[in-house]
Amino acid sequence: MLTETPFQSGISTLSFDHSTRRVVPAGAHALDGVIELMGASMSFRRNVEIYGEQEPTDYFYKVVKGAVRTYKVLIDGRRQIGAFHLPGEVFGLETGEEHIFSAEAIVDTKILVVKRSVMIALAARNSEVAHQLWTLTGCELQRVQRHLLLLSKTASERVACFLLEMAERIQGSDGMRLPMSRQDIADYLGLTIETVSRMLTRLEKESAIALPTCKRIVLRDRAALRRLLA
Amino acid sequence: MLTETPFQSGISTLSFDHSTRRVVPAGAHALDGVIELMGASMSFRRNVEIYGEQEPTDYFYKVVKGAVRTYKVLIDGRRQIGAFHLPGEVFGLETGEEHIFSAEAIVDTKILVVKRSVMIALAARNSEVAHQLWTLTGCELQRVQRHLLLLSKTASERVACFLLEMAERIQGSDGMRLPMSRQDIADYLGLTIETVSRMLTRLEKESAIALPTCKRIVLRDRAALRRLLA
DNA sequence: CGACCATTTGATATGGATCAAGCGATGTGG
DNA sequence: CCACATCGCTTGATCCATATCAAATGGTCG
Numbered sequence: 001m002l003t004e005t006p007f008q009s010g011i012s013t014l015s016f017d018h019s020t021r022r023v024v025p026a027g028a029h030a031l032d033g034v035i036e037l038m039g040a041s042m043s044f045r046r047n048v049e050i051y052g053e054q055e056p057t058d059y060f061y062k063v064v065k066g067a068v069r070t071y072k073v074l075i076d077g078r079r080q081i082g083a084f085h086l087p088g089e090v091f092g093l094e095t096g097e098e099h100i101f102s103a104e105a106i107v108d109t110k111i112l113v114v115k116r117s118v119m120i121a122l123a124a125r126n127s128e129v130a131h132q133l134w135t136l137t138g139c140e141l142q143r144v145q146r147h148l149l150l151l152s153k154t155a156s157e158r159v160a161c162f163l164l165e166m167a168e169r170i171q172g173s174d175g176m177r178l179p180m181s182r183q184d185i186a187d188y189l190g191l192t193i194e195t196v197s198r199m200l201t202r203l204e205k206e207s208a209i210a211l212p213t214c215k216r217i218v219l220r221d222r223a224a225l226r227r228l229l230a
Numbered sequence: 231m232l233t234e235t236p237f238q239s240g241i242s243t244l245s246f247d248h249s250t251r252r253v254v255p256a257g258a259h260a261l262d263g264v265i266e267l268m269g270a271s272m273s274f275r276r277n278v279e280i281y282g283e284q285e286p287t288d289y290f291y292k293v294v295k296g297a298v299r300t301y302k303v304l305i306d307g308r309r310q311i312g313a314f315h316l317p318g319e320v321f322g323l324e325t326g327e328e329h330i331f332s333a334e335a336i337v338d339t340k341i342l343v344v345k346r347s348v349m350i351a352l353a354a355r356n357s358e359v360a361h362q363l364w365t366l367t368g369c370e371l372q373r374v375q376r377h378l379l380l381l382s383k384t385a386s387e388r389v390a391c392f393l394l395e396m397a398e399r400i401q402g403s404d405g406m407r408l409p410m411s412r413q414d415i416a417d418y419l420g421l422t423i424e425t426v427s428r429m430l431t432r433l434e435k436e437s438a439i440a441l442p443t444c445k446r447i448v449l450r451d452r453a454a455l456r457r458l459l460a
Numbered sequence: 461c462g463a464c465c466a467t468t469t470g471a472t473a474t475g476g477a478t479c480a481a482g483c484g485a486t487g488t489g490g
Numbered sequence: 491c492c493a494c495a496t497c498g499c500t501t502g503a504t505c506c507a508t509a510t511c512a513a514a515t516g517g518t519c520g
Contacts, residue, residue: 072379076460080382082375095368100375123360130353130360137367138325144374145312145330149302151381152310152420155476182499190382195476197500213485214499230306385508412467422509427468443517444467 031132034122035062035090039112044105051092053102059113061092066109067179070101071187081188083143084180086169093137106179151190153230158189159199160228163209167219175210175218182214261362264352265292265320269342274335281322282332289343291322296339297409300331301417311418313373314410316399323367336409381420383460388419389429390458393439397449405440405448412444 039062044050050061053072061068068085082101085091094100123130150161162185170176178185182193189196200217203209208225210218219225269292274280280291283302291298298315312331315321324330353360380391392415400406408415412423419426430447433439438455440448449455 074379074382074460078382078460080379082378093368094371095365096372100372120361123364124357127354127357127360130357130364131350134353134360134364134367135325137364137371138323141324141367141371141374142326142330144371144378148312148374148378148381149304149310151378152304152308192477193499194478194501198476201500230304230308423467424469424510425508428508431468 029132030126030128031119031136032062032090034119034129035060035112035114038118039114042111042113044109044111046105046107046109048105050103050105050111051099053100054098056097057092057094057099058116059092060090060116060119061103062090062112063087064110064112066111067106068103068109068111069106069180069184069188070103072101079187080190081184083147084166084184084188086179090136093133093140095137106184155189155191155195156199156202157228157230158191159185159196159203160208160225162189163203163217163219164222164225164229167222175212175216177216179215259362260356260358261349261366262292262320264349264359265290265342265344268348269344272341272343274339274341276335276337276339278335280333280335280341281329283330284328286327287322287324287329288346289322290320290346290349291333292320292342293317294340294342296341297336298333298339298341299336299410299414299418300333302331309417310420311414313377314396314414314418316409320366323363323370325367336414385419385421385425386429386432387458387460388421389415389426389433390438390455392419393433393447393449394452394455394459397452405442405446407446409445 041064044066050068051059063085065087067087068091070082070085070091071079072082073079083091084106091103092099119129119133123133150158153161166178167176170178180188182196186193186196191199200209200211203225204211206221206224208219208221210220212218271294274296280298281289293315295317297317298321300312300315300321301309302312303309313321314336321333322329349359349363353363380388383391396408397406400408410418412426416423416426421429430439430441433455434441436451436454438449438451440450442448
């Protein structure tokens, strides 16, 4: 019942990954490589929409510089942020015909876009690309599942979890500079800005973190934060 | 940089889908077909574990009869249910090396299992299978995203949303028989059993539903339930 | 019938939302 | 360079939806 094509094994060549700036085996980052090679560069100013919900899922995206939020506005006006995407990350990997979430630039942002149809055609001919399309989607699935678990925790646990997650993704010797506002954080965590602010203040009083400015956060006691991860 | 294999198009043959009991084009349900043809049948009694979290993701599963819940127990002892899987549905489609959630039979359940490595090898040779592996994972991603949005709603909205979702998946002329307990529903919706029970009672008082027995639920006014979907 | 477990119902407590005010950073024009 | 306006953040007071605790009811199986 299955049509067969010659089995594909091994790695045939090398390529340069512009996001990690290293030469890597083609295939190890085949999809990333495709985006780097074939992607069109686009720039979006702060708060500008990249795509809207219900628009056709015509492209895959990769953040080069800046930060992106995906979100959905509920009927009652509240906004749920689905994800933050930082430089090097691929987003827009949906299999449905239409986007479920909207995407906006949080700050001035540069992204690469590749036509979805091109990538799918490529995946049909190249099992390495197909495998990676699947793997990336699986990673996104894991991320959303972790986000789901986050929403069943208390406010302080959510904030601690968010800080540890961001610290892993934003490198910085003297703490990290968050690109997103308190409202963005609140809408990601399913809390209000007031609650987020109160929890940050509490963590600062407990010396778990320091807040030199409101966007810059230093994790002073990661163990204390991890103890909050219910 | 990409190794190429002959492009694969069209549908070459037909197959019988045992879950839908219809002859379908191979490829249209290629992955399902593989599971039906190659899957090993297994039976699990009510409340028996199918796999545990942190166990290696060695298999893909398809429910034949019964119902399955996937869940994670948090440090504080609370349980978050990630999904309910009903007959005909594929689960265990994770790309990571280890399961993030555990899976248990809700009632006496029959499932088909296929080795993950076999399916991945097949996907490497057959782009139709690869595409479907991706598509199914994408559907699961959508499902989890909808679940995430559910958790940002009020208690009555969550319950209404759950009932409409289940009604679409469980056919039954005179209402549906839910396989899961109130505790399962509560842990899926991030509520307590008391709150779930109260919301059901309220919906019954408002004539939106009827509760002939506690497991059997009749949707009497779907429009009223839909009005609750914030 | 009686025991057991799941569900419902009732009374009270509480975490986070809401409403409201104050504070601090950033930018603009004089 | 400073006064002032603006916007985002923090802090305080109160309220409410849902959790928690407790008891009654109902359904199932020996």
